[in-house]
Structures are given as C-alpha cells and as structure tokens.
Amino acid sequence: MAYAGNAVHLGCAFSIIELLSCLYGRHMRYDKANAADPARDHLVLSKGHGVMAQYACLYELGWLDRTDIDRYFHDGSRLKGLSDAHVPGCEVTSGTLGHGLSVGVGLALAASRRNSGQKCYALVGDGEINEGPIWEAMLFAAHAKLDNLMVIVDANGFQAMGTTDEVMQLGDLGAKFAAFDFDVLTVDGHDREAISAAITDLEGRHNGRPKALVAKTVKGKGVSYMENVNAWHYSRLNPELYAQALRELEGASA
Incomplete structure (x- = not known):
C-alpha cells in the first residue's frame, strides 16, 4: 500500500x-459476513495514521479487496491515509490525535x-x-x-x-x-x-x-532501515527500498 x-x-x-x-x-x-453487525x-x-495495518487485516477478512489495496491513497480511492468511518470495519474517523x-x-x-x-x-x-x-x-x-x-x-x-x-x-x-x-x-x-x-x-x-x-x-519493526528511525514517519519508499523491505519481511516469515 x-x-x-x-x-x-x-x-x-x-x-x-x-x-x-x-x-x-x-x-x-464479529460477523465475518457483515462488518456492520x-x-x-x-x-x-x-x-488513525497507522491505518495501513488495519487495512491489511480487513483485507484478510475479505472486507476490502485487492483493488482497494492496490489503489490505496490514489485519487478516488476509498482508502485514505487516516482511519475513515466510511470504510467497512473502521469504527471511527481518526487522525486528529x-x-x-x-x-x-x-x-x-x-x-x-x-x-x-x-x-x-x-x-x-x-x-x-x-x-x-x-x-x-x-x-x-x-x-x-x-x-x-x-x-x-x-x-x-x-x-x-x-x-x-x-x-x-x-x-x-x-x-x-x-x-x-x-x-x-x-x-x-x-x-x-x-x-x-x-x-x-x-x-x-x-x-x-x-x-x-x-x-x-518498535517503530518500523521488521525492516532494518526503518526500525527506531523516526524519519520513517514521513518518508516514502523508492523501488530499491521497497524491494529490500520485501526481502527482509519475506525472509522473517519463511
């Protein structure tokens, strides 16, 4: 995302x-068939700014689909960068801490x-x-x-x-x-x-x-260059850093 x-x-x-x-x-x-049960x-x-972790869980539950994930933060996407109560499974609109x-x-x-x-x-x-x-x-x-x-x-x-x-x-x-x-x-x-x-x-x-x-x-847990590095509160991934993160995370879960 x-x-x-x-x-x-x-x-x-x-x-x-x-x-x-x-x-x-x-x-x-919860009722897996009904997020609004x-x-x-x-x-x-x-x-609410940690919402990507929640979106990942909602995807695993089937409440979000792959298109949602792939279009995260794009124009017209329902998945914004902060928790939004309009998204199934998100209880509140938050981010104003x-x-x-x-x-x-x-x-x-x-x-x-x-x-x-x-x-x-x-x-x-x-x-x-x-x-x-x-x-x-x-x-x-x-x-x-x-x-x-x-x-x-x-x-x-x-x-x-x-x-x-x-x-x-x-x-x-x-x-x-x-x-x-x-x-x-x-x-x-x-x-x-x-x-x-x-x-x-x-x-x-x-x-x-x-x-x-x-x-x-640990902030950034699982990716060596992110762990306890607060710059990753606002930093973005480039192709090289993205590939390294995937290698480290996939290696840890193997």
Missing part, C-alpha cells in the same frame, strides 16, 4: 500489526448500559497520550466502571516530531493507568502469544475496572 500510494506513516503501521492481527484473529467478536466488538484506532479514546469510552458505556456483552478496544499511540482528552476519558472510564473497555498503548517511544521523551515525557505509563484505577499489564507488542495471553488475563477480570495493555513496540 505504501509503495502503491507513494504514502507515508509506514513505520507506525509496522509497530501495531501484531496487536491488530491478534485482536482480529483471536479475541474480537450490531453485535460486534468495537476496535477504535485512535492513532487524542480523541479516539473518548469515542471508545462512549461505545463501551453504551454496550454496558445495554448489557450486550460487547467489548471495546481502543488502540492509542504513546505520543497522543500527552493530549488532555485522553486523561479525561480515562477518568470517566474508571468512574463508569467500564470493565468492557481495553486501552492498548502502542508504546514505540516516538511521535511525529521526535521521541516521546523529547516532546513530552510520559514516565511510567503502567503506573499512570493504575493510578486512574485501571487493571494494567505490560507486554512485548510483537509477541503474539504474549499479547493474546495478556488480553485473556485482563478480560477475565470482571471487577468493574477498565483495562490497559501497554505494548512495548
């Missing part, structure tokens, strides 16, 4: 792909009041946690005892213009979530077995406390 659309935001998509594939493959409840669990991609969690809290609250058993997963970037609405949403989630809400933090240590430590130090995220009365676990965000076990553990705690999973990730 990034190569076909001459698009950016590739590094931040690589940091969340295992998290998303684990959610779709093992934990979320009203009984579905919700996935709010608050860090810091607001997706509030939407997720609303979805979790509605499900709780209906006693529907639906869960809401809100995936946020560590950089957007320095936005005030995140903390307001956390306060309300604890107040409303939304134990059907799970906040998943893509803690890759970077945001658009530098490291999170340079822009706004976050300190111990696990301790901060715990202080807001969340159940919290920290996990390797690229270890699918560890991710799945942590999600199962948190979801088994029916105690009226919202959940948080702090996933330690």
